[in-house]
Amino acid sequence: MRISAWSNIxxxxxxxxxxxxxxxxxxxxxxxxxxxxxxxxQPPVPVMGPEQRILAFGDSLFAxxxxxxxxxxxxxxxxxxxxxxxxxxxxNAAVSGDTSAAGAQRIAFTLDAQEDKPDLFVLELGGNxxxxxxTPDQTRANFVSMLDELKSRDIPVLIMGMRAPPNLGPxxxxxxxxxxxxxxxxxxxxxxPFWLEGIYEDQSLFLDDRVHPTxxxxxxxVSSTVDxxxxxxxxxxxx
Numbered sequence: 001m002r003i004s005a006w007s008n009i010x011x012x013x014x015x016x017x018x019x020x021x022x023x024x025x026x027x028x029x030x031x032x033x034x035x036x037x038x039x040x041x042q043p044p045v046p047v048m049g050p051e052q053r054i055l056a057f058g059d060s061l062f063a064x065x066x067x068x069x070x071x072x073x074x075x076x077x078x079x080x081x082x083x084x085x086x087x088x089x090x091x092n093a094a095v096s097g098d099t100s101a102a103g104a105q106r107i108a109f110t111l112d113a114q115e116d117k118p119d120l121f122v123l124e125l126g127g128n129x130x131x132x133x134x135t136p137d138q139t140r141a142n143f144v145s146m147l148d149e150l151k152s153r154d155i156p157v158l159i160m161g162m163r164a165p166p167n168l169g170p171x172x173x174x175x176x177x178x179x180x181x182x183x184x185x186x187x188x189x190x191x192x193p194f195w196l197e198g199i200y201e202d203q204s205l206f207l208d209d210r211v212h213p214t215x216x217x218x219x220x221x222v223s224s225t226v227d228x229x230x231x232x233x234x235x236x237x238x239x
Contacts, residue, residue, distance in 0.1 A: 047087040050236040053116055054078075054090045054229075057103065058124030058160070062094030066207045071215040073222065074122075080226045086233070091118075099128045100142035107146050111153060120233050121150055124160035124195070126180070127211075133168065136175035143179065147187045157189040158232040162196070190232040198224030 056062050056074035064072030074092040081088035093110045095102070103125045111118075123146065129139040150157050161180035164173040184191035196213075198220055199205045205217030213221060 046085060047082050048085045049087050052081075052086060052088045052119050052233055052236055053114075054088055054120045054122060054233075055110070055114065055118040056090055056092050056094060056122045056124070057107065057110065058094040058122070059098040059128055060094070060096035060212060061127060062092065062124050063096045064092075064094075065096050065212045066209075067213075067215045067218065071218060073213075073218050076218055076222045077226060077229060080222050081230060084226070084230065086230060087236075088233075094124070097128060098125060099132065099134065100125045100139045100146070101129075101134075104142040104145040107149050111149070111155075117153065118155055119236075120158060120229075121155050122158045122160060122229070123147075123150075123189075126162045126176075130162065130164050130168070130176060131211075133172070136172065136179055139176065140179045140183070143183050147183060147189065151187060156232070156234055157187065158229060159184050159189050159191040160195040161191055161193045163194050190228070192225055192228050195225055196221065 054074075056077075062073055064070070064075070069075060069092065072092060072094070074090045074094070078088055078090040081090075091114065095106075103123075123143075125143075125146075126139055129142075147157065159180055161184075162176075164176040166173060168176075180191060181193060183189070194200075199213060199217050202217075203210065205214055205220060206212065207214055
């Protein structure tokens with residue numbers, strides 16, 4: 001892995017990082033007005049089996065920052081899964097600017113708001129913790145809170161792992177990078193160790209802020225991760 005490319009992508013000033021990701025999540029209103037709702041209908045494609053409900057829970061990387069909800073990762077992922085014949089319906093519960101602490105605060109409310117229990121919960125948080133240099137032990141504690149909530153409801157989880165750039169220092173990098181795999185093992189969750197792996201070296205696939213993917217970047221991310229998402233889905237239960 002060429003760490004210099006990832007460093008170029010995520011080495012931003014604090015002001016740019018927070019502005020790009022929505023500022024203080026605890027005080028600003030969510031930019032995703034469709035939070036928790038099923039994604040807009042996709043063109044009809046033949047699908048098989050019972051409906052597979054996925055809840056996508058994350059920050060601006062899921063909310064479609066800069067590209068719109070219609071081009072967000074969850075929207076494009078739903079289309080890719082359905083193109084494979086999987087009867088997937090994804091609810092996008094992403095909020096730009098969310099830290100892991102904000103996610104821990106709203107996870108129970110978000111789950112309670114769903115009409116049906118998700119068959120899979122996709123957890124994508126931690127990037128804003130890293131940009132704000134929140135200590136990894138705090139991030140870990142917030143993930144534990146979320147994963148405990150999901151475990152108590154018997155909801156399978158797919159963790160979308162992140163990596164810290166080397167400019168944050170080797171100790172921070174090791175602690176931050178390691179928490180995703182540790183928690184996936186502890187809770188029996190599925191994990192994509194670094195879900196931006198497929199695009200992080202190509203800066204043309206990022207917006208000018210060098211943090212958020214372009215529409216083309218999101219398409220590439222879906223292509224590189226759809227197999228792992230499909231594998232994380234539990235076997236559907238026939239009615």
